[in-house]
Amino acid sequence: MPRVFLVDDHGMFRSGVRSELAGAVDIVGEAADVGPAIAQIAGCSPDVVLLDVHLPGGGGQDVVAAIKPEHPDVRFLALSASDAPEDVIAVIRSGARGYVTKTISGAELIDAIHRVAAGDAVFSPRLAGFVLDAFAAGHSADLDRPSFDPELDQLTTREREVLRLIARGYTYREVAKELFISVKTVESHVSSVLRKLQLSSRHQLTRWAAERRLA
Amino acid sequence: MAPRRPGRDDGGMVDQANAAATGSAADQGGQPSGRSGSGSWTAWLDGHGMRSVRGPAVAGPLRRARDGRLFGGVAAGIASRTGLSVGVIRVVIVAAALGTTGYLAVPYILAWLLIPAEGAESNIAMKALTDKRGIGLAAGLTSMLAIALVIASALNAPWVTSLAVPLIVCAAGLVLISRNASAEELAYLRSLADPAGLTATAPRSRRVLRALIGAALIISGLVALLQGHERLALLRPLAGIMLLVGGIALALGPWWLRIAKEAVEERQARIRAEERAEMASRVHDSVLQTLALIQRKAGDQQQVVQLARAQERELRAWLFDGRAPGSMEGQAATVADGIRLIQQEVETQHGLQVDAVTVGDCELDDDLNALLAAAREVTVNAAKWSGADSVSLFAEVEPDSVSLFVRDRGQGFDPAAVPADRKGLAESVRARLARRGGSATIRSAPGEGTEVSLVMPRGAGDRMARRS
Numbered sequence: 001m002p003r004v005f006l007v008d009d010h011g012m013f014r015s016g017v018r019s020e021l022a023g024a025v026d027i028v029g030e031a032a033d034v035g036p037a038i039a040q041i042a043g044c045s046p047d048v049v050l051l052d053v054h055l056p057g058g059g060g061q062d063v064v065a066a067i068k069p070e071h072p073d074v075r076f077l078a079l080s081a082s083d084a085p086e087d088v089i090a091v092i093r094s095g096a097r098g099y100v101t102k103t104i105s106g107a108e109l110i111d112a113i114h115r116v117a118a119g120d121a122v123f124s125p126r127l128a129g130f131v132l133d134a135f136a137a138g139h140s141a142d143l144d145r146p147s148f149d150p151e152l153d154q155l156t157t158r159e160r161e162v163l164r165l166i167a168r169g170y171t172y173r174e175v176a177k178e179l180f181i182s183v184k185t186v187e188s189h190v191s192s193v194l195r196k197l198q199l200s201s202r203h204q205l206t207r208w209a210a211e212r213r214l215a
Numbered sequence: 216m217a218p219r220r221p222g223r224d225d226g227g228m229v230d231q232a233n234a235a236a237t238g239s240a241a242d243q244g245g246q247p248s249g250r251s252g253s254g255s256w257t258a259w260l261d262g263h264g265m266r267s268v269r270g271p272a273v274a275g276p277l278r279r280a281r282d283g284r285l286f287g288g289v290a291a292g293i294a295s296r297t298g299l300s301v302g303v304i305r306v307v308i309v310a311a312a313l314g315t316t317g318y319l320a321v322p323y324i325l326a327w328l329l330i331p332a333e334g335a336e337s338n339i340a341m342k343a344l345t346d347k348r349g350i351g352l353a354a355g356l357t358s359m360l361a362i363a364l365v366i367a368s369a370l371n372a373p374w375v376t377s378l379a380v381p382l383i384v385c386a387a388g389l390v391l392i393s394r395n396a397s398a399e400e401l402a403y404l405r406s407l408a409d410p411a412g413l414t415a416t417a418p419r420s421r422r423v424l425r426a427l428i429g430a431a432l433i434i435s436g437l438v439a440l441l442q443g444h445e446r447l448a449l450l451r452p453l454a455g456i457m458l459l460v461g462g463i464a465l466a467l468g469p470w471w472l473r474i475a476k477e478a479v480e481e482r483q484a485r486i487r488a489e490e491r492a493e494m495a496s497r498v499h500d501s502v503l504q505t506l507a508l509i510q511r512k513a514g515d516q517q518q519v520v521q522l523a524r525a526q527e528r529e530l531r532a533w534l535f536d537g538r539a540p541g542s543m544e545g546q547a548a549t550v551a552d553g554i555r556l557i558q559q560e561v562e563t564q565h566g567l568q569v570d571a572v573t574v575g576d577c578e579l580d581d582d583l584n585a586l587l588a589a590a591r592e593v594t595v596n597a598a599k600w601s602g603a604d605s606v607s608l609f610a611e612v613e614p615d616s617v618s619l620f621v622r623d624r625g626q627g628f629d630p631a632a633v634p635a636d637r638k639g640l641a642e643s644v645r646a647r648l649a650r651r652g653g654s655a656t657i658r659s660a661p662g663e664g665t666e667v668s669l670v671m672p673r674g675a676g677d678r679m680a681r682r683s
Contacts, residue, residue, distance in 0.1 A: 081527075084535050103568060125607060129572035132611070136575060167572045168620045168666070169607025 002117035005046040006030035007037045007063060008079070009056050013102070017050065020106035025113055033057045038066045045071055047117045051096065053080035053087045061094035068095045077116045079104075085130045093198050098122025120187045121194040128166040131155075131197060153200050155193065162189045278333045279326075284403070287327035287392075317381030324388035332400060342395040348477055349394040353387035355474045358467050362460055369456045501529055521566045528559055550617060551576045553587040554610050557594055561606070565598035568605040575612030577673070582651045583617060586671040589644045589655065593621045593667045601625025601665060616672045624664040630657060644669070 004025045008014050009032045018027055028044050031037035034057040041049060041063070049067075051060040064076050076096040078088065081103075088099050097116045100109065101124055112122040123131070135155045155163070158179075165175045172190070176183045280291030283301065290308060294301035312320040328340040343349055363379030393404065505526040512518045532555070547553035551573040558571040579587070590608070597606045603625035610619045644667075645655040653671035 081531075103570075125570055125572045125609065129574050129609070132574040164609075164611070167574065167611075168609040169570060169622045169624075 001026045002047040002113055003028045003044075004113060005037075005041055005044065005049045007032075007049060007055070007060070008052040009033060009054075017109075021110060021113075024110040034062050037063050041067050041074060042070065045074060047073075047075065048113050049074060049076045050079050050113070051076050051091070053078050053091050053099075059087060060091045060096070064091065064094040064096055075116050075119070077112060077122060079109075085133075088127065088130060089134065089197070092127070092194070095198065097194065098124075099127040100124045101126055115187075121190045123163070123166050123190055123193070125167045125169055128163040131193060132160070132163050132167060135196075153196075155196065159189050159193050162186055163193065166190075277330055278335075279330050281333045281399075286407070287323070288332065289323055289326045289330065292330065292333075315381075316377045317385070318377070320385050321381050321388070324385050324392070327392055328388060332397065335397065339392055339395050343391040346391070346395055348474075348481070349391050352394075352474050352478070353390045355467070355471050356383060356387045356390060358470075359383055361467075362463050365459050365463070366456055369459070497533070501533075502526060517566055521563060524568070525559065525563045528562070547579060547587070549576050549578055550583060550587070550610055550612055553579060553583075554590075554608060557587065557591045558608060560591070561594050561598050565595065567598050567603070569594065569608055570605060571608040571610075573610045573612075577612050577617070580674050582653070582671050582674050585647060585651050586617060586619060586653060586669055589648055589669055590619045590621060592644060593669070597621055597623040597625065597665065597667075601627075603664065614673070616670055619669040619671075620666060621669075622664065622666040627659045627661050627663045627665050629661055630659055 002025050004021065004027050006014050006017060006027060007030070008017070011032070014030050014032075018030075021027060025048075028046050029040050031040050032055075034055050037049075037055075049063070051063060053060045055063075060076075060078060060080075067074055067076075076091075078091045078096045078099040079102060080088065080099070081101065092099060097119075098112065098121050100112050100122060104112070104124070115122050132155075161179060162175055165178055166172075170178065172183050172186045176186045179186075277296050278292050279288035280295055281288060283291045285291070285305065290304040291301050293299070293304050308319070308323060312318075312323070328343065329338050331338040360379065360383050363375060363383065367373060367375035367379070393401070396404070505522055509519050509522050512522070547556050554571050554573050558569040561567070561569050577583075590610075594606055594608060597603070601623040603623040605623075607620070607622040609622075610617065648655050648669060648671065651671065653669065655670075656668050657665065658668075659665035
């Protein structure tokens with residue numbers, strides 16, 4: 001059973017998640033803000049940290065940034081009600097393994113936690129949509145700024161297909177069936193997209209997030 | 216406008232009492248439209264929207280008139296008190312002020328300050344006594360008198376003094392009035408100042424005109440000063456004046472600046488208060504109303520969930536996208552807007568969750584509106600028939616086309632043996648899209664849910680627009 005740590009500033013929400021996850025995971029602690037979260041996670045080294053994107057004392061990415069270097073084994077799953085793409089992308093780029101919205105069902109959340117604990121990436125339809133948008137072809141910004149690592153800066157056709165299906169509401173298993181590939185292959189595609197998202201130096205990503213903020 | 220009273224013919228006691236009680240001598244007359252004073256200039260004043268308040272002398276203390284005022288309502292007040300024509304009184308006041316280079320305008324301002332307005336308990340001066348900033352501002356203005364006096368003595372020109380003293384004293388009095396008059400009176404004053412370009416909200420052309428007039432005055436003043444001194448040596452006193460003015464400005468400048476700064480800060484505080492009030496009213500209209508509804512419907516779980524979800528969406532749209540609550544009702548302008556509208560509508564009306572994801576965005580045209588209408592129909596259909604508790608809605612805007620997918624994990628059906636209603640829907644959606652060059656495909660199997668995909672090529676006009 002994966003050991004899970006809960007970071008969210010709403011006590012109601014924490015207790016709700018606790019009761020939904022009871023029995024399926026081992027909740028080893030919870031915190032309401034950045035400071036206490038960093039202190040406690042370092043102490044109990046959980047497998048997965050369920051992390052709210054918005055916290056009173058800063059963004060969820062501050063927690064990831066503080067824990068990652070010392071405890072590379074701790075994995076983060078962002079969980080948020082936020083629709084703001086730049087916040088979500090910021091948490092993912094700081095090192096979170098996935099992003100799900102708070103409207104997710106208990107069973108799906110448990111599934112997502114297990115997946116992250118196993119080292120896979122978890123893409124909700126919304127995150128898949130964000131990534132497709134950010135990496136969309138034909139953005140003029142790509143033309144006036146040569147890429148240093150073209151492989152990191154664009155998605156393959158297959159990755160695009162996988163993301164599209166996830167955005168349409170398909171589970172990994174359904175994606176695999178649809179594309180006649182194994183679930184393992186779907187997982188590796190998604191992990192590769194996550195890597196690109198985290199490592200790409202794309203000017204495009206920043207610009208895209210900024211544009212979305214203005215919209 | 217109340218009907219005018221016909222001359223001094225019916226000033227009976229009862230009428231007088233009435234007039235005094237309502238505070239107006241002009242609205243009790245029974246006979247309408249008996250034009251007084253025949254075609255005199257009072258009628259001309261009337262023609263310009265200024266009512267000549269003329270009637271019987273009214274008993275009671277002197278009050279500044281609220282109706283028929285031009286500035287402070289002093290003349291109209293005297294007129295209603297004495298029964299004289301307000302026009303005559305105005306001419307006398309203006310002539311006296313002009314004849315004395317403005318000295319007699321000071322009593323007018325004083326009267327404005329000291330005589331309470333009709334229906335008011337106290338005068339403006341009483342309130343001004345507690346207005347420390349206002350007094351500071353007025354004192355700051357008065358300190359400019361020093362400069363005027365220096366100029367006057369240096370130029371040996373007593374007319375400067377006789378112009379400056381009443382002007383500055385009047386300005387100081389007006390500052391106190393404008394800060395302490397009642398809100399109603401202020402609104403009236405603003406409506407006077409607006410067309411003259413004296414307020415910040417005045418149209419640009421007016422403000423430019425004001426600046427031009429100011430510049431012209433300054434230049435002609437300088438020319439007049441220099442012409443009086445043909446030889447350069449005689450300009451020395453002028454240089455001396457400049458130095459003195461500079462010195463005084465240095466000495467008193469910080470004080471003036473502080474006064475100006477306080478005025479700005481006060482304005483900002485007011486703006487903040489207004490913003491807070493607007494925020495409060497928005498929250499009240501949306502969140503608080505919904506919370507009240509939820510309390511009342513606490514027993515009906517389905518309803519509560521629906522209300523909370525709709526409210527959450529609206530609040531989020533307001534906080535993150537800057538759309539004011541309630542403004543979503545209108546027509547959508549872009550694909551993403553349209554998808555959001557569908558999501559909101561179906562969630563509210565059918566009580567199931569709609570997970571909407573949009574990639575890219577573009578303006579809506581007729582074709583895309585048809586696509587969205589089809590998407591809405593398909594989504595509503597899924598909400599009604601699938602039995603699932605959530606529907607996924609995915610839209611992707613690509614350079615050449617817009618694709619839309621509506622997926623549910625409900626009971627599904629066998630497309631080969633379609634129930635009549637579903638078939639009807641599929642046919643109507645498919646036909647409607649086909650007419651505009653689009654297409655619709657349905658994939659479903661019993662127990663595996665349904666997915667409808669809709670594709671619409673993007674219009675030629677749209678593509679042209681993106682290229683330019």
